[in-house]
Amino acid sequence: MSLRGVWQLKKLVVSFCDWGGSSRGIRAFMESELPAFIEKNPQLEVVTELNRGYHPLLKGFYKNKNERVVCVKNMTQEDVLQCASRLRNSQGRKVLKLKTRHVTKHPSVQGTWSTDLKIAN
Amino acid sequence: MANRRCFQTLTRCLQSIRTLTPISESLAPYTAPALNQTLAATSPNYIFANKFNAYQRAAVPARSFCSRHTDSDDDEEDDYDSGEEEEDYSENEENSSNLSAEEKEKEANEIGYTVLGPLQISDRVFKLYEPVFAVVQIGSHQFKVSNGDTIYTERLKHCDVNDKLVLNKVLMLGSLTQTIIGRPILPEAAVHAVVEEHALDAKVIIFKKKRRKNYRRTKGHRQELTKLRITDIQGIEKQENTMPLPPTKKEKAEKKVAMEA
Numbered sequence: 001m002s003l004r005g006v007w008q009l010k011k012l013v014v015s016f017c018d019w020g021g022s023s024r025g026i027r028a029f030m031e032s033e034l035p036a037f038i039e040k041n042p043q044l045e046v047v048t049e050l051n052r053g054y055h056p057l058l059k060g061f062y063k064n065k066n067e068r069v070v071c072v073k074n075m076t077q078e079d080v081l082q083c084a085s086r087l088r089n090s091q092g093r094k095v096l097k098l099k100t101r102h103v104t105k106h107p108s109v110q111g112t113w114s115t116d117l118k119i120a121n
Numbered sequence: 122m123a124n125r126r127c128f129q130t131l132t133r134c135l136q137s138i139r140t141l142t143p144i145s146e147s148l149a150p151y152t153a154p155a156l157n158q159t160l161a162a163t164s165p166n167y168i169f170a171n172k173f174n175a176y177q178r179a180a181v182p183a184r185s186f187c188s189r190h191t192d193s194d195d196d197e198e199d200d201y202d203s204g205e206e207e208e209d210y211s212e213n214e215e216n217s218s219n220l221s222a223e224e225k226e227k228e229a230n231e232i233g234y235t236v237l238g239p240l241q242i243s244d245r246v247f248k249l250y251e252p253v254f255a256v257v258q259i260g261s262h263q264f265k266v267s268n269g270d271t272i273y274t275e276r277l278k279h280c281d282v283n284d285k286l287v288l289n290k291v292l293m294l295g296s297l298t299q300t301i302i303g304r305p306i307l308p309e310a311a312v313h314a315v316v317e318e319h320a321l322d323a324k325v326i327i328f329k330k331k332r333r334k335n336y337r338r339t340k341g342h343r344q345e346l347t348k349l350r351i352t353d354i355q356g357i358e359k360q361e362n363t364m365p366l367p368p369t370k371k372e373k374a375e376k377k378v379a380m381e382a
Binding site for chain 1: 296323
């Protein structure tokens with residue numbers, strides 16, 4: 001994600017377990033698809049962490065000091081890649097229901113319409 | 122009856138293997154002319170294998186007591202199913218990401234935008250606000266858009282974050298003094314935008330209930346959205362700012378000096 005051209009995701013932490021079966025997908029992801037992911041995103045700092053005895057996680061650290069933690073236990077490599085891409089594509093905003101689909105600071109160019117507005121013909 | 126006959130021949134074959142008698146002798150009165158030909162050519166081991174193949178071809182499909190009527194019905198069903206499968210398969214192929222670049226562009230164009238390319242650091246795309254608006258259509262949604270606005274649309278497939286887009290379906294342009302209305306589209310107008318985000322909306326829970334009928338269903342849904350930031354609107358004359366600018370500090374300092382002197 002980027003706000004006015006500035007990437008919002010600063011760091012991605014890939015924490016996995018050597019022994020556990022729930023980490024199989026993420027281990028496969030680290031062998032096969034993680035290098036390509038790192039190459040495509042040079043602005044991103046990707047760290048792999050060994051966390052034995054825990055389920056695998058993807059942690060994303062954003063510029064607005066927001067952390068998004070996604071548990072990827074028992075997921076396939078493609079699913080893990082999709083999760084990682086989602087973290088990279090999003091801003092760190094809290095996920096709220098959208099109020100409007102059009103956010104603007106200058107709602108009117110030619111003046112706001114009102115019932116007493118008279119257009120000269 | 123045909124099944125029973127086949128089973129009999131199969132058991133006879135097995136018996137012949139166990140007792141090591143030549144199969145042709147045991148089967149002579151029952152063999153069809155085709156089978157005779159296969160028998161004649163090959164060695165004893167191969168005869169057995171060929172025999173089995175021949176029998177598999179001759180055997181009726183494993184539906185017992187099937188009449189001609191049901192056979193024809195099954196054939197029709199098979200054709201119908203295969204037709205459907207083919208159509209689905211072709212649709213899936215188109216939906217998959219193995220589209221050529223041209224097809225992607227064509228799809229994108231139909232929705233109402235064109236991908237220009239990734240944003241470069243050297244591009245000064247994010248300008249100050251200009252008092253110009255445009256009514257733009259993406260997919261089935263229309264937005265009244267100005268410079269620096271943010272728009273959330275349905276997920277746009279063929280563009281990545283930090284890509285420049287040109288939205289070419291412009292229905293109306295307007296500035297402080299002029300309004301241009303398209304019928305229905307303005308062909309020479311273009312609105313430039315930058316993709317900021319591909320994200321999921323908040324979860325919406327779809328709850329269905331029929332009272333007193335023991336029916337209750339819960340389903341969660343997150344819509345995939347794309348956030349676009351509008352950077353430039355082209356196709357209309359933008360007025361230069363004719364308002365008198367407030368005096369700069371230097372001019373103020375000069376005035377003061379002049380006053381004192």
